[in-house]
Each structure stands twice: as C-alpha cells, then as structure tokens.
Amino acid sequence: MTRIAIPCARLTVALLTLAALAGAAEPSPLFDLRDIAERPLEARVLERREDAGVVVERIEYLSQQVGDEAVRVEGVFAHPVGASRVPGIFWSQGGMAPAGDGFPLIFARKGYACLCVTVRTDRWNGFAPFDAARPHEANLVRLAIDQMRGISYLAQRPEVDPDRIGVAGASYGGFFANVLAVHDPRIKAGMSFFAGSMQTLGSNLPQVLAMPAEGLAAWNGLFEPGTRWPHRDVPFLWAAASNDHWFHLPAVLATYTAAPSPHKRLALIPQWDHGFPPTVDQQLIDWFDVHLAGTRAAYNAPSALEIRSAGGHRNAHWSWKGGNHVARADLVVSYGAVLPWLGWPLRHHEILPATIGDGVAEALLPIPEHGLDLLVYGNLTDERGVVTTTPPLVILAAELVDAALTPLMVNAFPDGDFSAEHTQRLRGTAVLSGVPDDRVFHGEVSGSIRLPPPALGRPGEITYLLAHVPLRAHRLRMQLRADGPAAVEIAVQALAPDHWGTPLVDRLRREQAAIHGHAELAMAPSPTPPPRFTITAVASTGWTLVELDCDPQGLPYGGYQLTVGCAEPVPVWVDSVEFIPQWRR
Incomplete structure (x- = not known):
C-alpha cells in the first residue's frame, strides 16, 4: 500500500486551475517587466566603506514613478573588494524591516555581491489588506516592485554577473523571495527561511486575512506566487518549521509540490516555530554555492x-x-x-x-x-x-484499517525535560518562560524550570504552549518540587484555531470541509470560551507527580497553553512535563 499526496491536494488543484484560467503561464499584468528592467535607475552611492576585504555601500535608486512623485529606495550593497561579475543575491528583509548590512556582509564574505533594500512601507502601508479591487495599487505589489528594481540595480553593477542572480529572504522576506522568483525571470535560484506561498491554505499575513472574500480571484490570478510556481522552473530551497505560526505547513508543502524544478529541495524541521538550528540557517546560505557559484555538490x-x-x-x-x-x-x-x-x-x-x-x-x-x-x-x-x-x-x-496497532507513547511537549539542548531551543524560539536551573532536576536529565517569585500581588507564573493531536484528549503529567509546602495552581487552556471567526478563513474552511467531508472543519467557532482544565497541587521538598486530563470532547482546537503559578514566596521547580495524547481503541 503506497499513497503519495499532499495536504489539501484538491484545493491546490483548484488554485492551479484558477491560475491557468487567469493566464498564469504569462507574465502578470501587475508587473511591467520591461519598464522594471529598463527604466533609468538614477542610482547614487551615498556612503562607501571597506570592512575586512568587503566593500559596503549605502545606495539609492528610483523605484517607481507615481504621477509626479519619484519614489526612491535606499539599500545596502556589499561585495568583495575587486569583485567582477560575481553571482548576485537580492536579500529581502524579515518583517519588511529597514535595510541592514547583516546578510549583505554574510554573502559578500562568501564571494557574492548582495543587495538589501528598505521597501517603502512609509509610502504604501505594507500591513494593510491587499487591495484586490485595485491590484495595481496594492501594497504588496508596489513593495515587490521596489525589490524588482533592486534586481535591476544588481544587474547593472559591474561587480555582478546579471545571468547569476538569486533571491533570498526570511519570513516576510521569504514570502517576497517566492514572489520575485515566480514573477521575475531574471532570478536563477532562490531560497526562503520559513515562508512559502498558497496563503489561503494557512497564513498569519494580515494582508490576506483582512481581504474581502471576493478578492480571492484577483489575489490568486494576479499575484499569489503559488499559482505561478507550476510555470517557473528555478532551483529553490524551502526551509519550513513544522509549527510555524506565520506560514502554516499545508501552505508551504503545497508550494513545494507545485514547483516543477528537479533541483528544488525541501527542508522540513519538526518541532520548531519560526526559527531554525544554526546548521539549517547555514544550509540556506550555502544553497547558492550549488546553484549560482557552482562550488558545491547538489544537496541530496x-x-x-x-x-x-x-x-x-x-x-x-x-x-x-x-x-x-x-x-x-x-x-x-x-x-x-x-x-x-x-x-x-x-x-x-x-x-x-x-x-x-x-x-x-x-x-x-x-x-x-x-x-x-x-x-x-x-x-x-x-x-x-x-x-x-x-x-x-x-x-x-x-x-x-487492517494495520496492526503499535503501542506508542507520544509527548507533545518534547522540551519538557528542560535539558540544556531543549532550553536552548525554547530560548531560540523566544518561548522560554521561567528560570532554567541545572542544579535541581527530576530523573536523569539535568535541568528544570524555576518559577519566578510573586510580585506586586501577583503569583509567580510560567506559561508554555503545548502541541497536540487534533480532536484527541490529552493527559498532562509533570513533576513539582518546592523548598517548603506550597500550593501550585496548574491550568491548561484550550485555544481556538487560528483565525476562525474571520470571514475569509470561515469561507475557506467551509469549502475544504465540503471537499474532504470533515465536519469538524466546518464547525462555527464556539460561542463560549474554550475549556480550561485546572488542578491545585501541593509541592514540597520531594518531587510530586501531578496529572490532569484534558478532553476537548471531539471539538476542534488549535492547541493548548499551560500555566503554572504559585502565590507563596517559596522557590518552586517544574520538570518532566509531558502532554500525552490518549489514543482511542
């Protein structure tokens, strides 16, 4: 028995069909690629310095002419001293942040020329809903043009080989890397930290979520990079965190599947959220050594x-x-x-x-x-x-149905032993709560979390998000210890699925429920708060096991949040936290 599919395959097919009807194989009418490439840049170098064999310049160029207004863009351009016709990288900043010299220096020290620009979010509100009624004026379109003109700037610099230009970015920048890769034929390779396309399969982008449902046709047919990937054969690496809250996994997987290049790669990092181990960061940076510089063998x-x-x-x-x-x-x-x-x-x-x-x-x-x-x-x-x-x-x-069942104990909070490795991961993804303590621990693994002391009349608390198996009950298990008897309040709060109750997402999930026959996906958001499961435990100088059953009663939730608090001025430690799905028999 072998089955090869992708999440939401039927919706993906529907999106690609819509794209074909909209002429997705042809250049989008939103982008005048000849004007973007040939309009004079009127570029200037504002500052120049050398840094350990790398030239770093602050530059500006004409991005767009809007009526009588000449919209100019500033950026940071870096290249090795004496560079001539080296590969060029356009780096798109995470969060549409102002240009910095971080990634330009990283790539320049590897032998590339790299440009990073400040997109004009002061001119076009980058976080407003996508204007599907006037897509030529839509914020993401205008900000993409800012960056396409950056490709033109790279192509005209003598340090850069215009036939070896790649695009890269993180988060919002990763989304724009997808946009540029599919809409701009000058891009010869690309990579993305976290982001894919296919935003209607799961996204936290306000430009999409706040868009009227009737705007979907314009979004998918004219701008959405996912509907154009089937027509763009370019080596691209998608690195995705399995639990990314900005770019949901089904959207990234559908993006990867839609792309036709035999040189594409996917790196799916389980149990991470909008962050990666350093080795994954490095493989993204080194991707262009394979596909632009030709100095490294292809990834497996x-x-x-x-x-x-x-x-x-x-x-x-x-x-x-x-x-x-x-x-x-x-x-x-x-x-x-x-x-x-x-x-x-x-x-x-x-x-x-x-x-x-x-x-x-x-x-x-x-x-x-x-x-x-x-x-x-x-x-x-x-x-x-x-x-x-x-x-x-x-x-x-x-x-x-005929498969033999396998006993399996799963811990949906795998960092709950608070080892040095897991504490570092929690810190790296900005979710570490409480004070790590490797001197007090339960079991064989060194590490626990100490609650902060009470302050200003409020208990000392820690909070952690708990992963889950959808629609299944879970059992919380943890070990508590204190320097003296102390009442500890433990609560597990069920969380509503992301963006249920917003008009666009409600329409999309009802459509999916009709396709797949899963009634849970069509449920209306509960009119009452999601359930909160609580227990009060007494911690003392020895480790105490605490258990709490959390049953969603077959209702869909987006996950859970654990809170552990103590109002008494006594040190309290938490260790060996487990959140165990309860399989049905």
Whole structure:
C-alpha cells in the first residue's frame, strides 16, 4: 500500500486551475517587466566603506514613478573588494524591516555581491489588506516592485554577473523571495527561511486575512506566487518549521509540490516555530554555492516515501540521489486530520529514528489507533548538517484499517525535560518562560524550570504552549518540587484555531470541509470560551507527580497553553512535563 499526496491536494488543484484560467503561464499584468528592467535607475552611492576585504555601500535608486512623485529606495550593497561579475543575491528583509548590512556582509564574505533594500512601507502601508479591487495599487505589489528594481540595480553593477542572480529572504522576506522568483525571470535560484506561498491554505499575513472574500480571484490570478510556481522552473530551497505560526505547513508543502524544478529541495524541521538550528540557517546560505557559484555538490534529493506491509505492520522506506554522506535519517509522523486551518502551529510531529543501509532509510510507521489520518515525511541529514525532506505523504485512516496497532507513547511537549539542548531551543524560539536551573532536576536529565517569585500581588507564573493531536484528549503529567509546602495552581487552556471567526478563513474552511467531508472543519467557532482544565497541587521538598486530563470532547482546537503559578514566596521547580495524547481503541 503506497499513497503519495499532499495536504489539501484538491484545493491546490483548484488554485492551479484558477491560475491557468487567469493566464498564469504569462507574465502578470501587475508587473511591467520591461519598464522594471529598463527604466533609468538614477542610482547614487551615498556612503562607501571597506570592512575586512568587503566593500559596503549605502545606495539609492528610483523605484517607481507615481504621477509626479519619484519614489526612491535606499539599500545596502556589499561585495568583495575587486569583485567582477560575481553571482548576485537580492536579500529581502524579515518583517519588511529597514535595510541592514547583516546578510549583505554574510554573502559578500562568501564571494557574492548582495543587495538589501528598505521597501517603502512609509509610502504604501505594507500591513494593510491587499487591495484586490485595485491590484495595481496594492501594497504588496508596489513593495515587490521596489525589490524588482533592486534586481535591476544588481544587474547593472559591474561587480555582478546579471545571468547569476538569486533571491533570498526570511519570513516576510521569504514570502517576497517566492514572489520575485515566480514573477521575475531574471532570478536563477532562490531560497526562503520559513515562508512559502498558497496563503489561503494557512497564513498569519494580515494582508490576506483582512481581504474581502471576493478578492480571492484577483489575489490568486494576479499575484499569489503559488499559482505561478507550476510555470517557473528555478532551483529553490524551502526551509519550513513544522509549527510555524506565520506560514502554516499545508501552505508551504503545497508550494513545494507545485514547483516543477528537479533541483528544488525541501527542508522540513519538526518541532520548531519560526526559527531554525544554526546548521539549517547555514544550509540556506550555502544553497547558492550549488546553484549560482557552482562550488558545491547538489544537496541530496530524497525519493518519495514507499509504505510497505510486513506482518501487519507498516514500514516506511526511502532512498536518495546525491553523493553527500547521509549521517542520520528520521521518519516524522504527525497524527490527525490533514486539513488546512486546523491547529497547525501547535500540531505535534513525532520524530522516529530510521536505520540506514545500502542507500535506503527504513523505519517502522507506528499506528496507535485506526481512526487517524497521518502526515508522514522522511528527513535525511548529511555529514555537513544539511537536511533534505522527502515529498510529504498523506495516509488516510481508511487505508490503515487492517494495520496492526503499535503501542506508542507520544509527548507533545518534547522540551519538557528542560535539558540544556531543549532550553536552548525554547530560548531560540523566544518561548522560554521561567528560570532554567541545572542544579535541581527530576530523573536523569539535568535541568528544570524555576518559577519566578510573586510580585506586586501577583503569583509567580510560567506559561508554555503545548502541541497536540487534533480532536484527541490529552493527559498532562509533570513533576513539582518546592523548598517548603506550597500550593501550585496548574491550568491548561484550550485555544481556538487560528483565525476562525474571520470571514475569509470561515469561507475557506467551509469549502475544504465540503471537499474532504470533515465536519469538524466546518464547525462555527464556539460561542463560549474554550475549556480550561485546572488542578491545585501541593509541592514540597520531594518531587510530586501531578496529572490532569484534558478532553476537548471531539471539538476542534488549535492547541493548548499551560500555566503554572504559585502565590507563596517559596522557590518552586517544574520538570518532566509531558502532554500525552490518549489514543482511542
């Protein structure tokens, strides 16, 4: 039994069909590419300095002529001293932030010329709804032109080879990297931290969420990069955090699947949210060594997953092309309905080590109950830390009715031992709460979290978001300790799914429910607050186990938030936190 699919495949097909009807294979009428490339830039170098073999310039150029107004853009351009016709990188800033010299210096020190600009959000409100009624004047279109004119600037500098220009960005910049890659034929390679396209499959972008539903046709037909990826063969690397709250996973996976290039790659990093380990940051930066500089071998290309039956169990197999030594392989499984807008930023992804032999990775695919759909993917990590991911696979519960069940204890809060590694990850994704303490701990792993002391009449509290398996009950388990008897209040708050109740998302999820037959996706947001599960425990000088059952009663929620608080002036430690899905039998 082998099934290869992508999340929300039918909606993806619908989007691509809409794009074809809109003429997506042709240049978008929103962008006059000849004018963007040939209009005089009237460029100036405002400042110039040298920094350890790198030239750094503050520059400006004419971006757009709006009536009598000449809209100019400033930026930072960096290149190696003496550079001539080296590859050029256009870096798009995260958060549409002002230009800085961070990434220009990083790329220039690798031998590239790099430009980063300040898009004119002061002229066009970058965070307002996309103006689908006047798409030529829409904020994201105008800000994309600011950056396309930056490609023109790169192409005209003697330090840059105009036939070797790539685009890169993080977060909002990663989204714009997708926009530029599909709309501007001068781009020869690209990469994105976090972002894909296909925003209607899951997004936190206010430009889309606040757009009237009738604007979808203009968005998809004229601007949305996802509807144009099938017509653009360009090497592109999407690195996605599985729990990203800005760019939901179904949208990124559909983007990757739509792109036709045999040189594309996906790096899906499980249990991370809008952040990456340093090795993944580096593989994104090094991507252009493969596709622009030609100084590095291509990253390994994993095959599709193959699911085989053996003794009633299911095993996943995958191979790869490429000469980079594979140091590690993991099978990753996310249990529950694979539908857009259904709890993705806090959906659990279980990492299962795989064996490697004779160019094939293999792992048991655990089936803990028969009523679950699965999202499954395989990761390969080479000896330089480069992660590449198989095409994602969706397996429906109906295909697993004869599978042997496998006992599986899953912890949907895998950082709950508060080890140094997990504390660093929590800190890196800006969700660390409380004070890490490696002197007091439960069990064999060094590390716990100490509650802050009460202050200003308020208890000392820590809060953490808990991942989950959608529509399943969970059991919270944790260990508490205090320097003396202390009452500790513990609460687990269910969270509404992101953006349910907004007109556009409600329309999109009802459409998906009709396609896939999942009534949960069509439910109206509850008129009452989501449930809050609570318990009061007494901590003392020995470790005390606390358990709390959290049952959503079959209702869809976006995840959970844990709060632990103590109003008494006594040091309290928390350790060994687990949030365990309760499988149905």
